[in-house]
Amino acid sequence: MFYQTLIDEFTAMSRGIIGEKLTGIYLHGSMAMNCFNSEKSDIDLLIVIEDGIRNVQKIEFLKQFVKLNEKGPAKGLEISIVKREFCKPFVYPTPFELHFSPMYLQWIKDNPENYVESMKGMDKDLAAHFTVINKYGIVLYGEMIEHVFEEVPKKDYIDSIWCDVKGASEEITKEPIYMILNLCRVLAFIKDNLYLSKQSAGEWGVSHLPRKYHFLISRALDCYKSNQLMREDMELARQFANEMLAIICRQKLILSDE
Incomplete structure (x- = not known):
């Protein structure tokens, strides 16, 4: 797999910071669908947790994640953290605990406390991400996809x-x-x-x-x-x-x- 070392580092980092609240880490998007292009694609990751995590954990997660993102493809890494309770039964629009995209890098660097306070809410994109996970997703760590995710209504x-x-x-x-x-x-x-x-x-x-x-x-x-x-x-x-x-x-x- 492309960027296997980076993905392994990400998985180990997530396990270390989130700990026992971590349900699973799932790869989706172009890499899971076998059409990844390092110049045109990002690496899409979804973390599912059993319960909310503290802001201090989110800040530490972002601090390390920003460093990992520098090792990634041109478009970087994109990640969302979601509570298990919204995956099965599926909730739409789906609430999320934290989201990272390279477009927010400067905000994170300038004011990580404000970022973690602001970057939570509802995201309609997660319905598409969950669908791809159900069809093509790869478990990087944790529980099987069918145990965590419900089929997204059409x-x-x-x-x-x-x-x-x-x-x-x-x-x-x-x-x-x-x-x-x-x-x-x-x-x-x-x-x-x-x-x-x-x-x-x-x-x-x-x-x-x-x-x-x-x-x-x-x-x-x-x-x-x-x-x-x-x-x-x-x-x-x-x-x-x-x-x-x-x-x-x-x-x-x-x-x-x-």
Whole structure:
């Protein structure tokens, strides 16, 4: 596995700080789905705990985690800590105890106390993360996935992945690879009930979406699997986003009436 030493260090660090309250540590995202690219992917991790942990533990966790993040891929590591009681039975939106993403590094460095006080609440993204864990997740430590996680209801999963793409009309010009492949992933689930990685979703899109977008999707795929930047026709990309969002909205309405 890529970054195995780093993952082992993370697991040992988490066990040391959280101790007996630790239920399990789970790998999800592109690495678990076998489409990891060290230049384009982050490492997605989820920690489940039996009960809340103190702020002093969170601060120590972040202090060590920031150092580990420096050893990671270009996009870094992303992690959420969640109480077991919200995993099974599943609660949506899902409460979380702590979240880390590299976008918050400066905040953590400047004021870790304020960060741990603020970085807790509800996160709709966790429904998608739990779904990937149920389908593809890897146990790094602790209890088996089926003992900890309940299947995420379809309506909650759809709402979660919809939140990730609903701004695609504007965001596709800034992050064309991410948005094109994610739109394909949402459509693959809504149309064919498939739980796909970005890479597999792009391949599905080339086979199932209108021919006029095949080159655009193929370029997104090529760039995702390599270190290339995507510099395609952004007007066509916006057209793709608008057309796919319209299809998704229609399908969501149909599914909500079922």
